Amino acid sequence: MLILTCPCCGVTGEETEFHGGGEAHLTRYGPGSTDEEFQAYLFRRENPKGVHFERWRHVNGCGKWFHAARCTVTLEVFGTYPAQTLRPPEDLLERIREKRPGWRWKDLS
Amino acid sequence: MSNSQIPVTQSFDGVVEVLALPAQGMVTLRGDLADERLREAVNDTVGVEVPLVRRADFQDARGVIWMSPDELLLIVGAGQGAAIADRLQTSLAGGHALAVDVSDARVVFELRGRRLREVIAKLAPVDMSPDAFTPGDFRRTRFGQIAAAFWLVDDTCARVICFRSVADYMFGMLCHAADPAAELIVY
């Protein structure tokens, strides 16, 4: 059972206080988008062995959504950061580069 | 016949004493907690400053609790919730904030006794050691299977808050955890 630190209220809590919300940094496609774009937005997901970016909600807590960078193999949590961003913070990316040289995730590396 | 304002009226004397507090006024205030106008309005209406992150600050029975980065829970006198919510709404008009009376939405239980840290830790996944959780600290978490929150008034008094509909369940759990035959001494 994981522990996560909510960047919004600072609580480090166990997984039962949180709720996973799937892949982070999706771009929404609405009316006017092509079938291809919309299908990718709705259904196509990363399934990495290694570095992954996810959404979590501190549901039994402050109620806020946030992002987590996590390794799907070792379950190491590289860091958490607020949901109100389109891209992970640079210092977090740097930390991941140090720990997992050569990692890639969508257009991040 | 429950003409009582609160759904649980019994108390339980176990490892700690468990009792439901009488009704009090409660107001949810959402807004920019850094905004001076909001901070002043809170202080003016409640008489307590906006607290630090995850703290519950009280002046006698009136208090302000940090719920999330954009939410406070104001504790005021019984029957004052609606009026205070209106006053806040008025004084914050023109800005972006939401003040709403929630006096009846929640119940507050009080735990009294030396072993309240252990009793809470039987139900909530929270580090209750004296160094990790000090008087005035406030934590939203879960108790058993429900969302709940609590704060320490002092080392022998804690208050636990949950939704009204699950008051019986919460009371039952607290009594189970405070069973005199289940005393556990860790701290």
Added chain:
Amino acid sequence: MSTRIATGGRLTDRTKQVDFAFNGKRLKGIQGDTLASALLANDQMLVGRSFKYHRPRGIVASGSEEPNALMNLGRGARFEPNQRATTTELFDGLEAHSQNHWPSLEFDIGAVNGPMARFLPAGFYYKTFIHPRPFWKHIYEPFIRQSAGLGKAPDAETKDADTYEHYYHFTDVLILGGGVAGLQAAQVAAASGVRVTLLEQSAHWGGRAPVDGGTINEQDPDVWVANTIAALQQMPNVTVRTRCMGAGVYDHGYVLGYERLTDHAPEAKGPRHRLWRIRASQVICATGAIERPLSFAGNDIPGVMLASAVRDYATNYAVAAGDRTVVVTNNDDAYRTALTLHAAGLSIPAIIDVRAGIADSPLIAQARAAGIRIEQGRAIAKVKGGKRVTGVVICAQAGSGGSLDDIDCDAVAMSGGWSPVVHLWSHCGGKLHWDTAQAMFRPDAERAPTGAEGTPFVACAGAADGYFALQEILNDATETALKSVTQCGGSVSEQPQTQGHSLPEAPLAPVWLMPQGATHDRRAKAWLDFQNDVKVTDVQLAAREGYESVEHTKRYTTLGMATDQGKLSNINGLAILSDALGADIPAVGTTTFRPPYTPISMGSIAGEARGDLFQPIRKTPMHDWHEAHGAHWEPVGHWRRPYCYQKAGESVDEAVHREVMATRNSLGLLDASTLGKIVVKGPDAGRFLDMMYTNMMSTLKVGRCRYGLMCSENGFLSDDGVVARIDDDTWLCHTTTGGADRIHAHMEEWLQTEWWDWKVYTANVTEQYAQIGVVGPKARAVLEKLGGMDVGANALSFMGWADGTLGGFPVRAYRISFSGELSYEIAVPAHQGRALWDRLLEAGAEFNATPYGTEALHIMRAEKGFIMIGDETDGTIIPQDLGLDWAISKKKEDYLGKRAQQRSHMTDPARWKLVGLETLDGSVLPDGSYAIGSGSNANGQAVVQGRVTSTYHSPTLGRGIAMGLLLNGPDRLGDVVPLNKTDGSTVEAKVVSPVFFDPDGEKQNV
């Protein structure tokens, strides 16, 4: 025979007698006994039958690794199967029954399997019982269930009489195991000031050291143990628990501790078990080691025991496993057993040591000096005896088992060396390496389990780490503790100094089969896994049949499965497999050790969640009234809502009928408090709600209500409800009963993660209000009777709302209807809900005010053709399927689900659509009934063209009505379609409009 020795027994008090019963026989033990030691003291060698062959089985071990002595304990509400006699502390009145035999332990019909054992090899079940298929259910399975399996299941009608609880514990360093290594690690870690928690599974501190001898700080180990634990108990940063087993190690430092509080004293009050849910920065496994059996013919006959267990029983409980005990070993440690028994005055006919030509180590020399016969290079060809050992046949280890000598004896103490208990290390991914010299898997510190930070969080110390000499154990524990403290950010300035001394030992000889060239007959009697009845020949057969992976072999043969989890069988089985495969042991590897280390009770897992606390029950402010007035409850989410209110002598159907008719004819009252209520406020709230709902909410006028639909982003209908505009920038959104938390979360998700620049705040105020539906032709009359606000047709028109007072209560009245009747929903602060309810009943008495439940609500909405989320929808239904196009704004560029509803299969004209269905014979269609089409599909099944979504008997219309989804439904009004029934027949129904009652809304528009 096994007996109580006249003196000794360090854990017992022989002045205190304890009475217990085994298989109904009254026996006596003494204070401090385990059930196993007490049984042995009473010469009860035979304690059970084996799983598959029903062979007689005796006690093998003295701890949690015991495979045979599993008992049914207690009776009635305190009955529990599969309890190990070796870890069951004896108490007055204990009742134990042996397992796995029929009709009796002494005479077991199933033992006919024994002589037939060669017909029951590995994989027998798979190979034999497959054909013919129908035989499985009626012949094979009942037979196997009778003959295989462990203890009895508790009586289904009996509730466990005990209570249980959880405890969330946080610590820096958690040490599992209170032997010398654990105690030393604890005192080193504690000296740093970090928080230390030390758990010991048994009732006693010290582990094996007090039995195995040696000195610590030049004193008996018992003295050091007592002093150390006493000092630890005084330290404020240290928590210690006995009878608390480290059951499992999980991700990110999560560890379960299983504390058995009253198993040894069932009359005591309080919880029986407490599950410690521990979060530790660092975990030290000081879990010791388990002795391995040796594989020789007849090694499962009662009286053959682990050498260490024989020693434990003698030293700890003053129990002799036999009068004449042959020791058989491949290492020095078993000599300690011989010396202990010899010192107790018992006979040791011989020590059979497979090692040939080794020089005398101190232990061997002591045995010689004691005059014990030592046979080096020898092995046991076979054990003689049936239900107990009568002797052994000795042979050369090097040969095929030719008899050299027969020795009479009544017990055999065997030692195949020691295996570190690496289970907890392995639970979370810790890897092992093979130590060739000591012939054992040890934790590989380079490949430790890693935690949230990506750094190691589990380490092993002492015997669990592969160290067996006292000084090495202490050094390893110290070093491990220092590392763990450093990982926690602490440091130790003054390190406790501890000196250990134990006798040096000669190296062991890895021996996996005895004798080396044992014949098939003998190998077929050499057991690897006593609990699961796996023999050397089974593993060899599996290898021949192509099971090369150790995990496959485990499943094929059942080696190391069930409660054993490889404790005794693992290494011996692996060694036989690797030999059969011609591979090295490390190349074959081990199976996966899974938590829990030994089984934990279901009660401890449930904790407080039993009975009334099984799950939270949400109660409305009127709950007590409902309960007192015959509420037949229906769970809706965690809420309990009255399905109907049964009066004396009334059936459920009759009650529902009465409630519908009373409401249609006069006045019904509904507790609608459970409906979700979410306030949405802000300059962008209208824009936001336009995205949330398919309808246009931004144009709703203050004072008005609008029914709205919410879809998920993939277009499917997810919730519905009435939205009221409160003021210029505030809306109140009603959700379904089950939807409040979900929809609030849904709104917050989009606000926080997509449109975070929009100025909108939400608040879930569901529980702030009690809400009462006042429904029926007399609804207005009763409200006017209460008085205080104008609820007339003009002042409060349909789909309007107003604040005011009614009978002195501050209310918000919504003029909305889910029944087709003149209807108001009245919201009051929750604490006044019950009082308003009472007032309405009182004032409504003259109108036959009738509280109604969810079934009447459902029937009345179905009569009106209103959809219900969860009935007409199931996560695959879009609003267009339900003819709700009128509630979908055509003007809006976007809303959640809009794009998805443009996808090709969403616009497919062949999607089933909502219609009403009326049976020609007036009967009620079965729930979930399918409309049958013509012909059959590729699988030979009837083609279906639709299905029933809601079906009721309508009291108003006096016949069955239903709603359903049908191919081209709205175009087929008047058609008759066949729908299937559960008995295989069909019933014909006419396709009609889903609005069965008052299609023009004359009843509500008054």
